[in-house]
Amino acid sequence: MTDNRSFKDIYEALRERIALLDYPPGSLLSENRLATEFGISRTPIRKVLQRLEFDGLVSVERGVGTIVAPIDMLYLKQVYELRLKLIDVIGEMDANWVSAEEIRKLRQLHDEVVAMADLGEPRELARAYLRFNEAVTRAIGNQPLKDIADRLFYLTARVWPQALPALDWRREVTIFAEEISACATALEEGDLPGLAATRRRHMIDCIHRINDYLGAFEVAGEPV
Amino acid sequence: MTDNRSFKDIYEALRERIALLDYPPGSLLSENRLATEFGISRTPIRKVLQRLEFDGLVSVERGVGTIVAPIDMLYLKQVYELRLKLIDVIGEMDANWVSAEEIRKLRQLHDEVVAMADLGEPRELARAYLRFNEAVTRAIGNQPLKDIADRLFYLTARVWPQALPALDWRREVTIFAEEISACATALEEGDLPGLAATRRRHMIDCIHRINDYLGAFEVAGEPV
DNA sequence: CGTCAGCAACTTGTATACAACCAGCGTACG
DNA sequence: CGTACGCTGGTTGTATACAAGTTGCTGACG
Numbered sequence: 001m002t003d004n005r006s007f008k009d010i011y012e013a014l015r016e017r018i019a020l021l022d023y024p025p026g027s028l029l030s031e032n033r034l035a036t037e038f039g040i041s042r043t044p045i046r047k048v049l050q051r052l053e054f055d056g057l058v059s060v061e062r063g064v065g066t067i068v069a070p071i072d073m074l075y076l077k078q079v080y081e082l083r084l085k086l087i088d089v090i091g092e093m094d095a096n097w098v099s100a101e102e103i104r105k106l107r108q109l110h111d112e113v114v115a116m117a118d119l120g121e122p123r124e125l126a127r128a129y130l131r132f133n134e135a136v137t138r139a140i141g142n143q144p145l146k147d148i149a150d151r152l153f154y155l156t157a158r159v160w161p162q163a164l165p166a167l168d169w170r171r172e173v174t175i176f177a178e179e180i181s182a183c184a185t186a187l188e189e190g191d192l193p194g195l196a197a198t199r200r201r202h203m204i205d206c207i208h209r210i211n212d213y214l215g216a217f218e219v220a221g222e223p224v
Numbered sequence: 225m226t227d228n229r230s231f232k233d234i235y236e237a238l239r240e241r242i243a244l245l246d247y248p249p250g251s252l253l254s255e256n257r258l259a260t261e262f263g264i265s266r267t268p269i270r271k272v273l274q275r276l277e278f279d280g281l282v283s284v285e286r287g288v289g290t291i292v293a294p295i296d297m298l299y300l301k302q303v304y305e306l307r308l309k310l311i312d313v314i315g316e317m318d319a320n321w322v323s324a325e326e327i328r329k330l331r332q333l334h335d336e337v338v339a340m341a342d343l344g345e346p347r348e349l350a351r352a353y354l355r356f357n358e359a360v361t362r363a364i365g366n367q368p369l370k371d372i373a374d375r376l377f378y379l380t381a382r383v384w385p386q387a388l389p390a391l392d393w394r395r396e397v398t399i400f401a402e403e404i405s406a407c408a409t410a411l412e413e414g415d416l417p418g419l420a421a422t423r424r425r426h427m428i429d430c431i432h433r434i435n436d437y438l439g440a441f442e443v444a445g446e447p448v
Numbered sequence: 449c450g451t452c453a454g455c456a457a458c459t460t461g462t463a464t465a466c467a468a469c470c471a472g473c474g475t476a477c478g
Numbered sequence: 479c480g481t482a483c484g485c486t487g488g489t490t491g492t493a494t495a496c497a498a499g500t501t502g503c504t505g506a507c508g
Contacts, residue, residue, distance in 0.1 A: 093305065
């Protein structure tokens with residue numbers, strides 16, 4: 001493939017592949033393979049991988065390769081704790097104005113998710129999850145906080161998709177659709193504290209469900 | 225100079241030069257000059273500069289050079305707001321155990337600062353400021369929060385040193401020494417909420433003093 | 449005198465050759 | 479048979495040549 005895309009495109013592409021588990025935790029990426037895939041040399045690819053390493057999504061190891069970060073629950077527990085706190089902070093601070101167009105797209109996303117109840121495509125649901133995060137992140141007015149929230153989200157973005165096969169599919173779809181709908185309404189009314197409360201509740205419940213089914217938050221590390 | 229130091233050393237060196245105003249806001253860095261100074265090629269230098277760009281401390285512009293970020297008060301106001309919120313979050317979350325040795329060094333730093341009252345070396349005071357931040361940051365138990373706090377600190381680290389010449393030197397030294405002492409005591413007693421309250425109060429007061437003397441938080445941007 | 453084209457001397461971005469390094473396998477030897 | 483050594487094919491790290499871009503000066507021309 002000769003794409004010749006810029007840094008931002010490649011960065012977001014690889015980040016999405018990691019979040020969607022296209023690159024499973026622990027898998028090995030090669031700078032050469034990525035370079036030929038994107039039709040460029042190793043140099044700009046290395047820039048992207050170094051950025052992903054800063055983000056904590058991969059670890060570049062000399063002589064070995066670039067390893068997609070394992071899902072380390074001992075560490076991600078800290079990230080979840082922090083995200084919970086930050087959700088409240090977001091609720092207390094200035095908000096960005098969210099256009100009616102954005103809200104419309106969010107409601108459309110809700111309908112798409114509802115329609116997934118019968119199909120059972122985990123990857124599509126994970127994609128919807130990413131788009132949902134994109135939408136609610138856009139409402140954060142404080143720029144550095146927005147950047148931080150985005151980075152922290154991608155650190156934990158793989159946990160739910162990874163756990164999905166072990167959960168009750170229809171139930172997860174229903175609950176997620178409810179969250180989207182509630183957040184869309186909160187955004188519509190400019191009710192930031194309400195948005196925060198909704199997201200906080202759903203995040204806690206989600207962690208509980210995963211924990212009940214898997215005990216994931218007791219164990220550490222995940223094999224490939 | 226043929227130093228041959230690793231990424232972390234060069235990164236911290238450049239970050240400190242920016243924080244201490246050795247590289248004034250808006251000044252131009254050249255990859256070639258830095259490469260020859262550190263006795264290496266452009267490649268590892270570029271890695272450092274890209275990281276600093278990600279941190280928001282420089283902006284790399286093709287055909288021009290690498291520009292040390294100007295002190296943009298419109299943006300830094302947002303960073304200060306966020307840091308104030310995060311200070312409270314830090315106070316509510318788990319703490320790292322701070323060794324007696326660390327506390328001793330902090331009290332020694334206090335004495336060094338007190339001794340600066342008569343000398344008037346702004347750069348030395350700024351260095352003490354960095355070391356103080358290092359010490360209190362070390363008490364943050366939540367790893368991602370620690371990283372975030374450190375990055376946000378360096379975004380605003382230049383504001384006080386930059387304003388120092390326009391402030392009352394002896395007063396600033398005295399207040400800063402008090403802050404160090406109060407924080408050392410709070411750390412000693414493991415009183416994280418107390419530490420947060422102290423830092424919050426001093427941060428707000430410091431902003432007020434700078435604002436009173438300069439009106440800095442009303443204007444945006446700073447020339448070279 | 450003013451203006452504008454073009455050159456010159458920088459800058460960063462990219463491609464590439466090579467150095468350093470790691471893991472696994474095969475083989476020779478104890 | 480077991481162990482240890484070294485080779486081999488891969489990886490990332492570094493240096494470097496070149497491409498592409500910006501800025502400012504310089505000089506010719508209106």
